[in-house]
Amino acid sequence: MSGMNRRGLLAGAGALFLSGCGKVADSAAGRSAFEAAQRLHQGAQRALGGGGLVKEYAPSEISPYFRGNGSVDPQNGDYQAQAAAGFTNWRLQVGGLVERPLSFALEEIRRLPQRTQITRHDCVEGWSAIGQWTGPQLSVLLEAAGLRDGARFIVFRCADNLNGQDYYESVDLDDAFHPQTIVAHALNGEPLPIRNGAPLRMRIERQLGYKHAKYLTGIEAVASLDTIGEGKGGYWEDRSDYQWYAGI
Ligand SMILES: Nc1nc2c(c(=O)[nH]1)N[C@H]1C(S)=C(S)[C@@H](COP(=O)(O)O)O[C@H]1N2
């Protein structure tokens, strides 16, 4: 099966599990069937070669405008002051179950080995956009910090507060170490616009849009997601039917 067909097949499977999820997930039985289906989807994607790269596009295919969604101009905390200062004081903390907790300034993030990729972002709300993203691979940061035994998930902390709750997300180590999982500081060759997550945001290219945490302040290795947020691994996972494994 070609990469394209495989991806098309999986996108179809993902859409199946995502569409109408409100109804299916209403009953307890429906929910457990739904969760079993999700595990099947994850297993199927991994069995088909989940380590493969998603499609990358040509510069001519870049969307003229990459819209913002969810938080687009955080008003909480000191975000506005940080933005006014050109994010010169922004820090990205890497901690949790690591050998060496680290703290990066933006300049340090820009000096790490970089990856640039042109990919399509798919939001579960039904829109897509193609953009070129640049930043270090998350694996570079995780290897610098050194994961400790027992680390199984990577949690992303964000500066924005959406409807009164801090946005956060998480992935397993398979997605964390995937070559196209990067900490992006640039979109289409320019520093990230505020609406798209300035000054740092995750790109997790095998996953739906809500997994791509914007306004990134922290990366935390954990053994379990049970005590993070409401325990389902992400802002939307905690308060909607959006699934933690949002593979496309
Ligand atoms: N911190 C944070 N990250 C976030 C969101 C958000 O509201 N806050 N929205 C998510 C959703 S649903 C999508 S589709 C993408 C949108 O990215 P964009 O604003 O660059 O289009 O960011 C995701 N990451």
Ligand SMILES: [Mo]
């Ligand atoms: Mo989204």
